[in-house]
Amino acid sequence: MKLFHTLPAGACIVICATASNPHKVYEPKYRLSPIDGSKIALPTAEQLAFQDKEIGVLIHYNIATYIDIDGCNNVPSLVPNQDLFDPALINTDQWMDTVTALGGKYATLVAKHNCGFTTWPSKVEFPTLGNKTIPYNYTISQSPVHDRDIVGSFVESAQKYSIGHGFYYSVVVNNFLNVQNSEVLNTSLAWGQVGISDSTYDQIVFDQLSELWTQYGNLTEIWFDGGYSSTQMGQLESLLQAHQPQAIVYNACDTNGTCVSANSVRWIGTETGEAPEENWSTGVTTDGGDPTSPIFCPAECDTTLQTDDRWFFGVDQPLRSIEEMIDVYHTTVGRNCILELDLAPDRSGLIPARHAARYKQLGDFISSCYDKPITPKETKPEHNEAGSYFLVFDVPTAIDRIVLMEDQTNGQVIRSYQVRAKIVDSQEANGTLNVPWTLVSNGTSVGHKKIDLFDKAITVTEVLAKKKSKTGLVPVLTPLSPTLDIQICDSLAICEFLAESHPELPLWPKDPVLRALARSAAAEMHSGFAELRTNHPGNFIAKYTGNVPVTDKARKETERALTLWHDARTKTVQRLKELGEEDEGYLFGKFGIADAFYWPLLWRFRTYNLPLTTASPEALQWIKKMWSDTTLKLLGKDYFKQAEDPETAMAQFDDIFKGNPEIQYGQFKEDWEFVAA
Incomplete structure (x- = not known):
């Protein structure tokens, strides 16, 4: 069984801007985060609709x-004879039957692959x-089925079945014209090849794409396998x-x-x-994307049903298992x-029968597993703030x-999240809810x-989904000043404001070298240590004494923190000695912003x-x-009170490992002894 819920962005557009580049028709659209001013890429309606399709062929x-x-x-001289193309039973409706059984919402046809053969009667x-x-005489019109238009039949069937249709056209390779990587090779022509210039090749590409893009309706998807050349880009845009x-x-x-x-x-x-576990809808790199990119560009995962990365039909080629x-x-x-x-x-x-059967198996699994998500009895509205969803079920589910x-x-x-x-239904529940x-x-x-x-599977009565986003809640400072009517968001910006407003306080070191190191350390804490901050929430009451699961990422972040603290102290000791100034033992001499930033992380080491x-x-x-700092102890006592107060406590983060028999844990209050493990 499964739980299905939608998390909203929950934010309005603050600024809509475009980049500046006179050489491109397309300019990325983005808005600025109200939290840190970073760029948040904005999608087009077509991109969102395409993501909704989820599956295509x-x-x-x-x-x-x-x-x-x-x-x-990779065989530039290979130009298969047109006489080979002789389908006796072709039925594009049968193709769409298979697409429908899979649950596909769009189909993209290879109209021309790297051999150069076109499955429509090109008139170029x-x-x-x-x-x-001369005419482009390497088409279906020169084959035994010269009176057919496979592309046209495909489009008619797709429209009949309400399947979005599109075309794959290889721009960068054409063996018939002796072209590799969008350039005509300077080699002798093989059997069946025709010699042309680079500019002629580009024009052929534009003319054939014009045929495909003007004669077969509105397309759902256009495939450029391997991209396109710089000489083709401007005309392709147009x-x-x-x-x-x-x-x-x-x-x-x-x-x-x-x-x-x-x-x-x-x-x-x-x-x-297989996409990366962390896969973003933004960025243009061929990997998991980039959450900071101003370009909204979702990923599409293309793969084969046949084994060995086989794309065209292979005689007796095995299929991947269901x-x-x-x-x-x-x-x-x-x-x-x-x-x-x-x-x-x-x-x-x-479509071979065994292929069609495997596609249907996959489609049946997807529909049976995901078409009817569990519906909770209610969501508690008091937990719906800041991107939290609190789901309650009628009975243990x-x-x-x-x-x-x-x-x-x-x-x-x-x-x-x-x-x-x-x-x-865990052993520790012992029959209680x-x-x-x-x-x-x-x-x-x-x-x-x-x-x-x-x-x-687990049996649950309640589920809490919680997100952190670029538009979530952040600290806000409202200065109590008759001359300032402002609000300052974000902890680092607040600290910078306080340091500039009170230069008499050692919030940043006075020495420029130590000040730069302190700012760098605070910035790393501000944007880093995501694993520890996400999976080891701040807890001022719990005390885990053994067998706490630590992921590889968390372990690396732990080691990084220890290294950073070591480097800060050794460089500070050396620098203050050179300056002849007193060292009070904090990261950069006197207690400052950097120490305050790392105090919550230090609590996680203890908890x-x-x-x-x-x-x-x-x-x-x-x-x-x-x-052992007395001021921090007083602050800690206040946090203890908040953690114990039902109105300010966050119950979902208390004793998160309780019930796991392998974990040793206890409770502590105002226990300031810190023992190195």
């Missing part, structure tokens, strides 16, 4: 279907190197704007952020069907990536996964959809018994200094 049917190798890739003419104008401005364009952007369309999607960097394909769904759609699954008709022009979705209308803003549940909150799921990117699977095995004597001396 890439149909590999061309003359390469009739050769033994998987296409003409061009000059050869000998200045003779053609897209003129004929298919609504189309999603795969590989519309290069990794430098130059794009030919606002409706761009990017390659994920692999054809295995178990593997279910994993593919979870590691693509379940990781904010659109799944585009290869569909390979055989040499008769039909079994769940084995969490599905989260984000409203990305104003950009992808969620930067991390946690899901906690009250698990009543009064159980603590347990962390069951957490991560960073949500985007269109995030699916977290559990190792086994969760984080490993101090790599701590240097210098780091341990600073820890002892902080832990």
